[in-house]
Amino acid sequence: MTRRRDKGLRFSRRHFVVGVLLAGMTALAARSVHLQVLDREFLREEGDARHLRVVKMSAHRGMITDRNGEPLAISTPVDSVWANPGELMSARERLPELARLLGVPADDLWQTIASRADREFVYLRRHINPDLGRRVLALELPGVALQREYRRFYPLGEVAAHLIGFTNVDDHGQEGLELAWDAWLSGEPGLKRVVRDRLGRIVKDVEQIRPVRPGHDLRLSIDSRLQYLAYRELKKAVERHRARAGSIVLLDPHSGEVLAMVNQPSYNPNNRKGLKVEALRNRAVTDVFEPGSTVKPFVVAAALESGRVPRGLRIDTSPGYYRVSGHLIRDDRNNGRLDLAHILIRSSNVGASKLAMRLPSDVLWQGLSRVGFGQATGSGFPGERSGLLNPPQRWRKLDKATLAFGYGLSVTALQLAQAYSVLAADGVLHPAHFVPGQEVRPRRVMRAATARSVRAMLRGVISDEGTARRAAVPGYSVAGKTGTVHKAVAGGYAEDRYVAIFAGMAPADDPRLVAVVVIDEPQGDYYGGKVAAPVFSRVMQAALRVLNVAPDAPAGLQAGRVSSREGAA
Amino acid sequence: MAELLLDRRSAPRRRAGRSLVHPDWALLAVVGTLLGLGLVMVASASITVADRNTGNPLYFFQRQLVFVAAGLMLMALMYRIPLQQWERSGRGLLLFAAFLLVLVLIPGVGKTVNGSTRWLPLGFFSLQVSEFAKLFVAIYLAGFLVRRGEQVRNDLRVFLRVVAVLGVFAVLLLLEPDFGAAVVLMGMGMGMLFLAGVRLGRFAGLMGLLVLAMGVLAVSSPYRLKRLTAFLDPWQDPFNSGFQLTQALIAIGRGGWTGAGLGNSIQKLFYLPEAHNDFLFAVFAEEFGLLGVLLVIGLYGWLLWRIFAIGGAAERLGQCFGAFLAWGAGIWIGLQAFINIGVNMGMLPTKGLTLPLMSAGGSSMLVTCTLIGLVLRIDRERREAEASAAAPRRRVVP
Numbered sequence: 025m026t027r028r029r030d031k032g033l034r035f036s037r038r039h040f041v042v043g044v045l046l047a048g049m050t051a052l053a054a055r056s057v058h059l060q061v062l063d064r065e066f067l068r069e070e071g072d073a074r075h076l077r078v079v080k081m082s083a084h085r086g087m088i089t090d091r092n093g094e095p096l097a098i099s100t101p102v103d104s105v106w107a108n109p110g111e112l113m114s115a116r117e118r119l120p121e122l123a124r125l126l127g128v129p130a131d132d133l134w135q136t137i138a139s140r141a142d143r144e145f146v147y148l149r150r151h152i153n154p155d156l157g158r159r160v161l162a163l164e165l166p167g168v169a170l171q172r173e174y175r176r177f178y179p180l181g182e183v184a185a186h187l188i189g190f191t192n193v194d195d196h197g198q199e200g201l202e203l204a205w206d207a208w209l210s211g212e213p214g215l216k217r218v219v220r221d222r223l224g225r226i227v228k229d230v231e232q233i234r235p236v237r238p239g240h241d242l243r244l245s246i247d248s249r250l251q252y253l254a255y256r257e258l259k260k261a262v263e264r265h266r267a268r269a270g271s272i273v274l275l276d277p278h279s280g281e282v283l284a285m286v287n288q289p290s291y292n293p294n295n296r297k298g299l300k301v302e303a304l305r306n307r308a309v310t311d312v313f314e315p316g317s318t319v320k321p322f323v324v325a326a327a328l329e330s331g332r333v334p335r336g337l338r339i340d341t342s343p344g345y346y347r348v349s350g351h352l353i354r355d356d357r358n359n360g361r362l363d364l365a366h367i368l369i370r371s372s373n374v375g376a377s378k379l380a381m382r383l384p385s386d387v388l389w390q391g392l393s394r395v396g397f398g399q400a401t402g403s404g405f406p407g408e409r410s411g412l413l414n415p416p417q418r419w420r421k422l423d424k425a426t427l428a429f430g431y432g433l434s435v436t437a438l439q440l441a442q443a444y445s446v447l448a449a450d451g452v453l454h455p456a457h458f459v460p461g462q463e464v465r466p467r468r469v470m471r472a473a474t475a476r477s478v479r480a481m482l483r484g485v486i487s488d489e490g491t492a493r494r495a496a497v498p499g500y501s502v503a504g505k506t507g508t509v510h511k512a513v514a515g516g517y518a519e520d521r522y523v524a525i526f527a528g529m530a531p532a533d534d535p536r537l538v539a540v541v542v543i544d545e546p547q548g549d550y551y552g553g554k555v556a557a558p559v560f561s562r563v564m565q566a567a568l569r570v571l572n573v574a575p576d577a578p579a580g581l582q583a584g585r586v587s588s589r590e591g592a593a
Numbered sequence: 594m595a596e597l598l599l600d601r602r603s604a605p606r607r608r609a610g611r612s613l614v615h616p617d618w619a620l621l622a623v624v625g626t627l628l629g630l631g632l633v634m635v636a637s638a639s640i641t642v643a644d645r646n647t648g649n650p651l652y653f654f655q656r657q658l659v660f661v662a663a664g665l666m667l668m669a670l671m672y673r674i675p676l677q678q679w680e681r682s683g684r685g686l687l688l689f690a691a692f693l694l695v696l697v698l699i700p701g702v703g704k705t706v707n708g709s710t711r712w713l714p715l716g717f718f719s720l721q722v723s724e725f726a727k728l729f730v731a732i733y734l735a736g737f738l739v740r741r742g743e744q745v746r747n748d749l750r751v752f753l754r755v756v757a758v759l760g761v762f763a764v765l766l767l768l769e770p771d772f773g774a775a776v777v778l779m780g781m782g783m784g785m786l787f788l789a790g791v792r793l794g795r796f797a798g799l800m801g802l803l804v805l806a807m808g809v810l811a812v813s814s815p816y817r818l819k820r821l822t823a824f825l826d827p828w829q830d831p832f833n834s835g836f837q838l839t840q841a842l843i844a845i846g847r848g849g850w851t852g853a854g855l856g857n858s859i860q861k862l863f864y865l866p867e868a869h870n871d872f873l874f875a876v877f878a879e880e881f882g883l884l885g886v887l888l889v890i891g892l893y894g895w896l897l898w899r900i901f902a903i904g905g906a907a908e909r910l911g912q913c914f915g916a917f918l919a920w921g922a923g924i925w926i927g928l929q930a931f932i933n934i935g936v937n938m939g940m941l942p943t944k945g946l947t948l949p950l951m952s953a954g955g956s957s958m959l960v961t962c963t964l965i966g967l968v969l970r971i972d973r974e975r976r977e978a979e980a981s982a983a984a985p986r987r988r989v990v991p
Contacts, residue, residue, distance in 0.1 A: 036902060037787060037788050037790070038788055038904075038905060038920065041784055041787065041788060041924065042897070042898060042901045042921070042923075044893075045897055045923070045924065045927040045928065045931065046894055046898070046933040047937075048927070048928075049890050049893060049894040049897075049927075049931065050893075051935075051940070052890050052931065052934050052935060052938065052940070053886075053887055053890050053891075055935075055938045055940055056845065056878065056883060056886040056887065056890070056938060057883065059842060059845045059846050059852065059878075059938060060845060060846060060848050060849055060878065060882060060883040060886065061849075061850070063842075063846055064846050064847075064849050066846070067842055067843050067845070067846020067847060068846060068847060068849075070828075070831075070839065070842075070843050070846075071843040071844075071847050071859070071860070072841070074864060075859050075864075164645070166863075206793065218860055221641070221859075221862035221863050222862060222863035222864045223863055254605070305754060328908065469905070504991075534887070
């Protein structure tokens with residue numbers, strides 16, 4: 025092998041080696057073209073699937089205020105802790121730190137994420153205060169992140185719980201006006217696309233898919249001062265009489281606006297732990313009862329409207345009872361001959377019944393139906409009941425007779441208040457509602473003269489002669505009517521369970537307020553005049569003062585006296 | 594061809610002896626560019642990870658900066674040491690390399706990371722012995738091929754003895770295990786033997802045996818088999834065995850034509866493990882796109898071409914030690930860059946190999962800079978020899 029050939033050999037071998045290496049480099053270049061040009065779309069998509077997330081931006085829920093702008097429901101920012109289970113599981117040894125901060129057992133936390141290992145999102149704890157949220161984030165655990173949410177706070181607590189209702193953890197209305205007006209109150213959460221690093225932290229916003237639209241505020245017709253005092257008086261009364269439940273409704277008769285609506289039992293909407301279902305109902309609209317004697321003024325009004333009742337009509341109620349279809353209808357005493365006013369003042373079942381019998385069924389039905397019995401008020405309150413008023417075609421003789429003193433039909437407290445507001449507003453019915461400006465159509469359902477004269481008769485109830493002396497309000501004239509009803513139970517009426525009712529208005533000449541007080545199953549005293557009327561008096565007195573209504577009756581003269589030629593028997 | 598190119602570029606040597614002490618500026622410029630790009634990318638790729646793990650976002654960058662500075666000093670030092678000294682101490686260096694490789698395997702001495710025992714902890718940094726072993730083997734082998742070149746070519750026993758030495762080193766590396774270093778060492782050794790003129794028949798037989806041995810190794814231990822199959826279709830199991838590779842591929846694909854821009858990689862945000870290390874290139878590809886990738890591949894290609902040309906020029910003047918050492922360095926750097934980039938692109942199974950001159954890693958940086966320094970020294974001695982000889986001896990007419 026000569027040196028020259030040797031050199032030539034090495035020369036070519038060297039170029040072979042360089043050639044192989046450069047071919048490798050060329051292959052790399054070709055591969056990078058493949059990856060960065062041809063496979064780019066696929067790889068981008070795979071990358072996006074890992075980096076891009078659509079994140080919800082919670083919308084601020086509208087505030088609920090009373091008519092004067094006092095807050096009744098406000099949203100405060102809170103943080104919810106969530107995790108990507110797969111990523112968090114990689115830091116198992118640090119879970120106890122997180123569990124301690126969140127106040128949950130570490131084992132439970134592990135269970136929570138381990139059982140959802142195949143998912144990408146799980147809430148670890150909802151609604152913690154932002155301060156704690158920051159401390160959770162400071163742990164820097166993989167896959168743990170915060171989400172800004174809003175939590176509802178109800179400044180009035182149990183006082184307005186039934187009316188306002190509440191939202192669930194996802195900020196959707198569940199009860200009450202929160203539910204009824206959910207669409208209005210809730211904003212539309214925004215969506216944005218973000219890039220996250222592998223620890224779940226947002227690196228940058230890519231695009232806004234949908235902007236956040238915050239919810240609208242809602243101003244209610246409620247006056248929180250009246251709401252508060254009504255609640256206070258109701259709670260006291262229910263406690264004193266050891267009643268099962270109770271409701272008060274305060275209405276502005278000239279607009280139909282509900283000024284206050286309270287119930288017992290109530291609950292704290294800010295902490296619903298251990299909440300009993302029965303405390304949840306807004307009984308004033310969801311529970312019906314037989315109105316008893318409180319319906320009598322509308323029987324009288326129907327009679328007046330029919331034109332079939334001669335002026336000065338007196339009805340003989342002797343001997344204090346009479347028989348219809350084999351059933352005895354009775355008063356608690358023999359009232360003798362009574363004019364229309366005294367049928368109301370004495371609350372004579374016999375008188376009302378006999379009066380009803382003189383009216384054609386459809387006239388009576390119309391009289392009751394037109395003031396709203398048997399139909400929901402249209403307030404839009406969730407779960408509102410319409411009550412029951414059977415059509416006259418189905419009435420038997422006894423049905424008609426008992427209807428006249430409030431049995432065989434059922435009403436809600438709100439319905440009853442609305443019906444009384446017809447008397448207060450000179451025959452115009454303003455449908456009850458909770459939101460000023462809500463579209464309601466006032467309609468005349470009674471001649472003004474009829475309403476006025478029934479109102480005048482009802483003033484007589486609040487007198488020594490009448491059943492509701494205790495409903496009197498010092499300084500003001502009051503018109504109203506008591507009701508004491510045996511509760512219907514399966515197969516008839518309970519002998520010892522009552523509903524005590526008072527419905528009334530003040531000042532009687534030009535009523536500013538209509539109020540209905542319902543006390544369910546009071547123990548001991550059970551007459552509406554003894555149980556419900558005093559509550560009405562206290563609430564009305566305070567409410568009139570709050571509203572700056574000028575007294576219309578100097579002390580001592582407030583009890584309207586309707587002249588009675590017959591007098592009581 | 595290479596000589597032509599080199600001669601034309603180094604034409605100034607004709608004019609004055611002064612220029613003889615000039616290093617190969619073009620080579621230095623390419624090396625400097627790769628070092629600079631590497632530093633920028635180590636900073637970019639590690640900034641968030643460093644911030645989270647150490648509290649200092651520039652932690653890895655600062656370390657890398659120190660290693661680059663130390664590497665440049667080593668490079669300058671190598672430039673000043675006559676090659677003869679290295680040629681003489683080859684045997685000693687080989688024994689030292691063997692000592693290091695055995696030392697790291699002694700339990701309690703070597704540091705284990707991710708199941709591999711490759712490092713000797715030295716306080717400030719951990720010495721990766723395989724890098725130094727590769728360097729010392731290259732120096733020894735170059736000297737051996739000069740001394741006993743004729744025997745290696747003609748005597749099968751001598752040839753097998755060299756192969757046996759290489760085999761022992763490869764086995765020591767596999768015991769760590771460091772499959773990548775073993776491949777680079779064997780590739781470099783075989784390449785040098787091939788260039789020394791070993792008969793093709795013998796060579797082919799040996800290569801066949803080597804391929805067989807590697808195949809057996811790969812299949813015999815299941816974790817290697819799993820790694821092998823994972824790289825072929827990483828999308829089959831993108832969250833376990835294919836995790837790192839799919840993340841690297843996504844990074845490269847996201848780069849597109851011109852890249853996301855410096856600092857804008859998303860994959861480096863904890864998605865891609867070892868982003869500043871063995872997978873630095875993927876982050877680079879994401880931030881600089883195809884243009885950047887082609888530039889870097891071109892730079893490595895040019896670098897190995899240049900090193901080979903330097904070796905060729907030395908060989909022509911009979912400086913065979915320098916020639917073999919340069920070729921060894923060229924194969925080493927080229928092969929390691931190829932494997933690292935190939936791994937990043939999913940062309941090769943994943944190995945723990947650094948990207949020479951660019952990715953983070955102290956030992957690799959120091960050794961690669963040393964290697965470049967040696968190449969520069971080879972070039973210098975060739976120029977000095979040429980200049981001291983009479984100008985008319987030049988064979989190539991300008």
